[in-house]
Amino acid sequence: MTEPAVSLQEVRFAYRGGAPVLDIPNLHVARGERLFLHGPSGSGKTTLLGLIAGVLSPTAGRVQVLGSDLGAMGSAERDRFRAAHVGYVFQMFNLIPYLSVRENITLPARLSKPRRARLGGAEPNAEAARLAAGLEIDARLDAPISELSVGQQQRVAVARALIGAPELIVCDEPTSALDADRRDRFLELLFASVAAAGSTLVFVSHDLALAERFGRTVALGQVNRASRVVAA
Amino acid sequence: MFLVSLAWRSLRARFTISLLTVSSIALSVALLIGIEHLRVGVRESFAGTIRGTDLIVGARGGTTQVLLSTVFGMATPSGSISWDTYERWKAHPAVAWTIPYSLGDSHRGFRVIGTTEEFFTRYRFRDQSVTFASGRAPSTDREVAIGHEVAQRLGYALGAEVVLAHGIAEVSFAEHEVHPFTVVGIIARTSTPIDRALYVTLAGLTEMHAAEQERGGGLMMGPPSEHAHDEAPITAFLLGTKNRFETLQLQREMNEDRTEPLTAIIPGVALAQLWDVVGNAEQALRLVSLFTLLVGLLGMCVALYASLESRRREMAVLRAIGAGPRSIVALLVSESALLALSGAVLGVLLVYVGLAVAAGPVEARYGFALGVSGLARTEWIFLGMVVFAGTLVGLVPAWKAYRSSLADGLSVKV
Numbered sequence: 001m002t003e004p005a006v007s008l009q010e011v012r013f014a015y016r017g018g019a020p021v022l023d024i025p026n027l028h029v030a031r032g033e034r035l036f037l038h039g040p041s042g043s044g045k046t047t048l049l050g051l052i053a054g055v056l057s058p059t060a061g062r063v064q065v066l067g068s069d070l071g072a073m074g075s076a077e078r079d080r081f082r083a084a085h086v087g088y089v090f091q092m093f094n095l096i097p098y099l100s101v102r103e104n105i106t107l108p109a110r111l112s113k114p115r116r117a118r119l120g121g122a123e124p125n126a127e128a129a130r131l132a133a134g135l136e137i138d139a140r141l142d143a144p145i146s147e148l149s150v151g152q153q154q155r156v157a158v159a160r161a162l163i164g165a166p167e168l169i170v171c172d173e174p175t176s177a178l179d180a181d182r183r184d185r186f187l188e189l190l191f192a193s194v195a196a197a198g199s200t201l202v203f204v205s206h207d208l209a210l211a212e213r214f215g216r217t218v219a220l221g222q223v224n225r226a227s228r229v230v231a232a
Numbered sequence: 233m234f235l236v237s238l239a240w241r242s243l244r245a246r247f248t249i250s251l252l253t254v255s256s257i258a259l260s261v262a263l264l265i266g267i268e269h270l271r272v273g274v275r276e277s278f279a280g281t282i283r284g285t286d287l288i289v290g291a292r293g294g295t296t297q298v299l300l301s302t303v304f305g306m307a308t309p310s311g312s313i314s315w316d317t318y319e320r321w322k323a324h325p326a327v328a329w330t331i332p333y334s335l336g337d338s339h340r341g342f343r344v345i346g347t348t349e350e351f352f353t354r355y356r357f358r359d360q361s362v363t364f365a366s367g368r369a370p371s372t373d374r375e376v377a378i379g380h381e382v383a384q385r386l387g388y389a390l391g392a393e394v395v396l397a398h399g400i401a402e403v404s405f406a407e408h409e410v411h412p413f414t415v416v417g418i419i420a421r422t423s424t425p426i427d428r429a430l431y432v433t434l435a436g437l438t439e440m441h442a443a444e445q446e447r448g449g450g451l452m453m454g455p456p457s458e459h460a461h462d463e464a465p466i467t468a469f470l471l472g473t474k475n476r477f478e479t480l481q482l483q484r485e486m487n488e489d490r491t492e493p494l495t496a497i498i499p500g501v502a503l504a505q506l507w508d509v510v511g512n513a514e515q516a517l518r519l520v521s522l523f524t525l526l527v528g529l530l531g532m533c534v535a536l537y538a539s540l541e542s543r544r545r546e547m548a549v550l551r552a553i554g555a556g557p558r559s560i561v562a563l564l565v566s567e568s569a570l571l572a573l574s575g576a577v578l579g580v581l582l583v584y585v586g587l588a589v590a591a592g593p594v595e596a597r598y599g600f601a602l603g604v605s606g607l608a609r610t611e612w613i614f615l616g617m618v619v620f621a622g623t624l625v626g627l628v629p630a631w632k633a634y635r636s637s638l639a640d641g642l643s644v645k646v
Contacts, residue, residue, distance in 0.1 A: 055552060076557050083554025094549040098245030099238075110234050112554035160553065 003067035004028045005168050005200035006052055011061035012226075013047060020059070021047050023226035027218070031167070034191070034201045036211050039220030045204040046091065048220065049170050052202065053088050054078040066167055083112035087161030087199070089171040093153050095145045095160075102128050102141045105159045118164040131159040134196070135189050150177045151186065158190055165197035172204050187213055235559055239566035242546075246539060250571065253535040257575025260528030261618055262582035265611050267521040269583065271514050272608065278507060280358035281424045282470075282499045285331075286479045289313070289321070289486060290468040292493035299502040302333055302468045305343045305425040309335055310495065312465035317492040326478040327471050329354050334466040336437045339396050342382050344430045346437025346466075352377075354472065357424045366390055367417030373435035377417030381427040388415050396430070396440050411439050423595055438464045525618065528575070533625040536568055540629040547633045557634045564630035565623055572622020576615050580607070 006029040013022040021044045029035050039045050050056035051063050054070045063070045066085055070078055082088070087108075095104050105128040109116045119127050132138040135155040140148060148156065154174050161169055171190070175183045187210065194201045203214065211217040243250045282288075282303045290298035293310025301309040322330045331354055334346035352362050352369040367390050370377050376396065378388055388394060392415045413432065421427060432440070441464075473479050479498065486496040540547070547560060555563070607615070 053552070079551055079554065079556055082552065083556075088552055090549075090552075094545065094552070096546060096549065098241050107550075108553045111550070111559060115554060 003064070005031045005033065005066060006202065007062075007064040008051070009062045009064075011051065011058045011063060013044075013051060013056065013058050020226045022051070022058075022224055024048075024061075024223050025225065027223050029200060029202060031200055032198065034194070034215040035203065036214035036217045037202060037204045037220055038206060038208055038211065038217065039224075041206055043220050044224060044226070045206075045220055046172055049088075049172050049202070049204055052168075053086050053170055054082050055088075080112070080114070083108060084114035084118075085167050087163075087166040087169045089154075089157045089161045089169070089174050091172040091174070091176070093157040095153055095156055097145050100142050100144055101132070101137065101148070101156050104145060104156055105131060105163055108160060109163050112164075115164040115166070118166070124163070127163055128159065131162055131193065134193050135159050151182050154178070154186060155189065158193065162193050162197055162199070165199060167199055168202070169194055169197075169199045170202045170204075173206070174203075175205060175207065175210065183210075235562045236566045236570070239563050239570055242543075242563075243567055243570060249535055249539060253532050253571050254575045254578060256531045257528045257572060257618070257622065258578035258582060260525040261576050261579025261615070262586070263524050264521040264614055264618075265580060265583045265607070266586060267517050268608070268611055268614065269587065271517060275507065275511075275514070276358070277423060278510075279500075279503055281503070282355075282357060283359055284354070284356035284472065285470045285499050286473045286476060287471050287483055287486070287496045288468060288499055288502075289471065289494055289496045292495050295495065295497050295502050296506055298468065298495050298497050299499070299506060301335070302470070303425065303499065305345075305429055309467045312467055313469070313494065314465050314492060315463045317494070318466055318469055320491075321469075321471070321486065324482070326473050326475070326482050328474040329472045331355060331470040332434060332466045333468045333470060334434060334437050334464070336432070336440055337396070339394070339430055340386060342379070342386075342428055342430055344376075344396055344432060344437070344440070346432050346434045348434060351431065355426075355470070357422055357426070360422070362422065362426065363420045365418045365420040367415070370413075370416055370431060370433050370436065373433055373439045374411070374413055375416040375433070375436065376413040377419055377431045378415055379419050379427040379429050379431075380421035382430055383418045388418075390415055390418065394430075396432070411442075421595075434464070434466070525614075529572075529618070529621050529625055532568065532571055532575075532622060533628060536564070536571075536626060536629045537632070540564075540633055544633075551634075560634050561627070561630040564633060565626040568626025568629075569619065569623040572619045572625075575622070576618050579618075580615070 006027070008024050008027040011022060011024045011027075012020055014020040037045060037048070047056065051058055052065065054063075054065070054073070057071065065081075068081065070081070073081060096107065099107070102125060106124040109119060109124040109127070116124065129138060129141060132141055135158060137148075137152055137155045137159070140152060145153065145156070154177070157174065158171075161171075174190075175186060178186060190201075191213070203210075288298055288302050290302065290309060291311030291313055297307055297310050300307040318330070318332060321327060329350060331350045332346075332348055333351075336344035336346055338344065349369055349371070355362055364377070365380065365383075367377065376394060378386075382388065393412045394415060395412050413436065419426060419431075473482060483496045483498060486494050550563070551560060
């Protein structure tokens with residue numbers, strides 16, 4: 001348990017045929033840490049999260065998550081690993097429109113056996129209800145996704161990432177659609193839930209105002225050599 | 233099971249497109265099964281027109297001619313057979329029974345046939361014998377039994393007096409000159425050419441000719457002899473052998489006999505030969521329905537594939553939160569299997585509703601029975617093929633879904 005939650009070494013990434021987007025010599029996130037990663041739009045934040053979650057593969061270098069080398073895994077293996085250990089809150093929420101709130105939240109537990117095992121014997125539905133209560137959406141558990149407000153959808157996405165208490169939670173600009181009041185409330189709920197699950201949090205945003213609430217803040221521009229090259 | 237329920241929810245969410253896809257498959261299936269039912273119905277009606285008769289014997293002529301002029305009541309007979317010859321073969325040791333069959337004039341478009349009691353007891357179609365909806369067989373030379381369609385179309389009831397001789401009904405003649413028949417029996421519907429004929433005794437038929445000859449005057453061949461009805465030639469006769477294995481031997485004997493040139497045919501063989509000619513249309517029908525099915529399946533593939541384009545994100549999300557390749561394939565294959573299965577079930581339902589509605593009118597109008605029977609083995613095979621092909625079709629979008637990269641799907645902007 002001494003390995004960092006996330007470790008990137010000499011990671012370079014370029015979209016097919018394009019200029020390098022990321023060139024990160026070194027980035028570590030300790031277990032239990034709450035890391036705020038900021039940078040302007042288009043600076044490669046989502047790409048970095050994609051690499052950490054194993055959605056993308058680096059052009060060069062090594063990405064380790066919870067001590068496992070993602071590059072050594074096949075794509076199906078990476079899918080399984082992600083399902084078991086990583087909760088991903090997407091920028092666009094990516095909820096399944098034809099399922100109810102409860103069904104969306106329990107989806108990872110139903111699709112991934114290791115994730116279900118992490119519930120420790122609890123019923124997925126009961127666990128969903130518990131998470132929903134923490135995020136104050138328990139009144140809408142049976143509502144179809146389309147009837148929810150943006151803020152509620154965001155919290156459903158968080159609950160889905162949190163079910164089964166994965167070791168690593170990555171959030172991609174989840175507050176971009178919220179006003180300041182709702183944003184603060186959302187962060188409170190998120191932190192409380194992450195703390196309760198004992199997860200590591202990597203949170204990406206362009207909104208520096210949020211930085212003070214996190215344990216550590218990293219500007220992507222500082223760790224990414226590619227952006228300096230472009231800037232120069 | 234979770235994936236199947238997920239597939240079901242996803243299909244329901246795209247209700248209109250799913251319904252259209254299912255409908256197109258259902259229509260193809262209905263057409264395929266419907267045509268198959270129709271084909272079998274027509275063929276069985278055709279093959280079942282005559283059963284249990286071992287040989288049909290007519291004057292020397294073509295096989296088809298003998299068959300058509302007797303069983304189907306079409307075409308002109310090849311000639312006639314003398315009563316002596318008939319009697320001689322009737323007494324042949326291999327022969328168990330015979331039905332003489334003498335073709336008279338037509339009555340308002342329907343054929344009048346002279347025969348004996350044997351016809352009503354021995355003749356078999358589709359393993360049934362001739363039964364009466366009301367009344368009985370004619371027994372005197374003034375009695376007639378009529379087919380179902382004759383009764384319907386001409387509105388004859390039991391006890392009706394019918395003037396059978398050709399043309400007489402239109403021209404007024406003294407009562408005693410014509411030979412009126414009384415309808416004593418109406419034959420229950422057989423869905424065979426029997427429905428379109430009138431049956432009198434051999435004596436009745438002779439009387440009918442005699443009446444006509446008296447009236448025609450000039451063309452008379454001499455006064456009818458007292459035993460005219462016993463000795464008048466007949467058109468053909470049907471026979472059953474005592475031992476079926478003797479049929480071929482008897483057929484050869486008859487065809488080679490020099491006393492009077494005859495043609496003896498085996499009904500089953502002749503029917504099969506005739507069906508070969510008609511049967512090409514059957515193959516064409518089958519081909520058309522198979523192509524329809526192909527188009528239906530292709531439509532399903534297109535619908536699934538097109539929906540996939542708009543669901544790239546959904547697929548990517550499912551993968552991102554833990555659905556492995558197998559789950560994605562299972563999801564899409566379950567979807568297409570569900571579509572194909574509902575299409576097949578709906579299609580079969582359509583066929584049965586169609587059959588229930590159409591069977592009566594079709595039988596009345598075209599004279600063949602559309603049995604509302606269960607699905608035949610070939611039909612089950614067709615259905616199996618539809619569901620199997622439908623399921624396979626799902627593999628195409630499934631393969632495509634898994635191959636397109638995860639990041640690609642996640643970055644689709646809505």
